[in-house]
Amino acid sequence: MNTITLPPFYYRDNFQQLLDRAGLLPAELQTERERQLTSMALLLSPQALALLVRLLTRKGNLFRSERLAWAELPDLIEPVAELVSAGWVRVITARAELNDLVGVDEWLALYNRDELLQAWGDQLVGITGVSRSKLKSWRREQLDEICKQALTAGQLQRCDLQTALWWQLVSDCSQWLETLLLLYFGNLQQSLTEFVLRDLGLARYEDLPLDASLCPFHSRTQLDAHRALFHLSPDDDWLKAADADALQLRWNALQDIRERVVDDEWLQRRWMRMVTRLARQAERLALPELALDWYQSCECHPARERRIRLLAIRDPWQALAECRAAWFNSYSEDEWQFLQGFVPRLGKQLGKLDRQRLQTSGVIDWYQAAALPAEQFLNLPTDWKQRWPRVEQAVLDLLAEQGRPGIYVENALIVSVFGLLYWPLLFAAVEGAFFHPFQYRPDDLYEPDFLTRRQLWLQEIEADLDSGVWIDRVQQRAIDKMGIQNPFVYWEFVAAGLEQGWFETVLKRIPLEHWRAMFEFIWQDPKAHRSGLPDLLILEPDGGYQLLEVKGPGDQLQANQKSWLAWFASQNIPAAVLYARPEPV
DNA sequence: ACCAACCACCCAGCC
DNA sequence: ACAAAGCTCG
């Protein structure tokens, strides 16, 4: 039912946007070579630019000409000739050129197993002494390895596989594209597909007040640091597969760029988060010395928590000293919750070692236990697992039977209302906040001075809260902005609430002072405090309400949940943990 | 440490 | 922050 059709050269139009943006920005953000490529691209004929973009947006920069064909480019001869004469593409015809210019791995990857066996099957059988069918079931890596050996030994010739011509994009093209993307988006997570998804209606963005400078970086150094950091960022798969050597190598590489990130708070935070992940993997590989060392250079959560846990084993007094430092200057609410639980355990351990030392002033007497959250208990039928997919759902139904109806809200309710209420502030025209149309949040949302830079908008919203119109505003905004990306709004949830009619009920059920307190807590750390909210909102028959965090068997309170519960307690907001256990038989 | 599964076919080895 | 289609591997 997708009626939207993109123009035939949509990809070229989108790329043109990148080029235009690069042209607007200060020249020193591109290298001389990049500036040259940018201006050369602007001079290409429409057809040739289209072909260039098609090639650029594919993996690698080596292609088989016979595999390239697009409906909107019926003739490739002319455009490719233009690209060749302008120096973008090299057409490789002869074997000598191939050997000089193209790495074997890159070249082998152009062919599939069948093609390799068809061209070289007999020779390979001769070389390996393995039957053809056996060869066919070899792993691709293994097959490539044999081919490479035979090629270097001269037993096989690359041109045996020549079906047409090879086209090679000039090698610094991918670097250039990266720079263009960085200049446009300010990051390397977003790409040209943003345009397509938006134009197909699959992603909707607020109509943003773009900054006049449009510039995500203030210097080339900053841009390069950003790029380097991105390439060193360990993704989950890499991390899981990494061994000690891989980690050490990555650590060394990160050390090398460290001085390039120290000037930039944001880059530095990112650097520390990456190192923390590296150290966590070192822990899993039983390399505590490495982990301790690495954590020490990270001033962020959970680096210090992990460090304290490791120190508790090898040097518990040192661990306690770190706890003390963290207690008076914690990185986050989560870290503080960790200390709440951990310091007493550490104290018990140290008390056995040297009670006197522990009781010395300033060693542990700074610690004060916080009140524990209120608790409730509920028995589950023994077959609850068959009847409900989730324990929260089971509790919801059972409580409803007892005359306490409710809604499964988790983070969605309060955080969505927050996002809707503060919408004008979040998308306010503040210098440097927005520089491209695909941002779902202002660039500085997580900076400490975010709110102080938006006092005017804040005051207006405060006034709406005072006057009571905020309830209408939030609902109207939900309708007006439905589906538009916002870092706080869960649209399916909001849409369900409007449709089923309970959204307004809930807004009114929770008293304004409670809403205020919850919003305040989110503002304290808008990234971390978006999660950890209780599972259920119970609408008590007397007109009150209660927030319930459900804990089934084997589940325990997370740090972020404790943080929220502690805040609720301090603000007299009715919240509790409900422990659900199967009925004892 | 390693990995597709399935089927039909051939052939040698064995009773 | 999507879905269909094609290719490739195992």
Add this chain to the structure above:
DNA sequence: GGCTGGGTGGTTCGAGCTTTG
């Protein structure tokens, strides 16, 4: 001859990736 096990060659399938709009 009939049965068996191992090797062979062909097909089909699911999962995952790339390309596309």
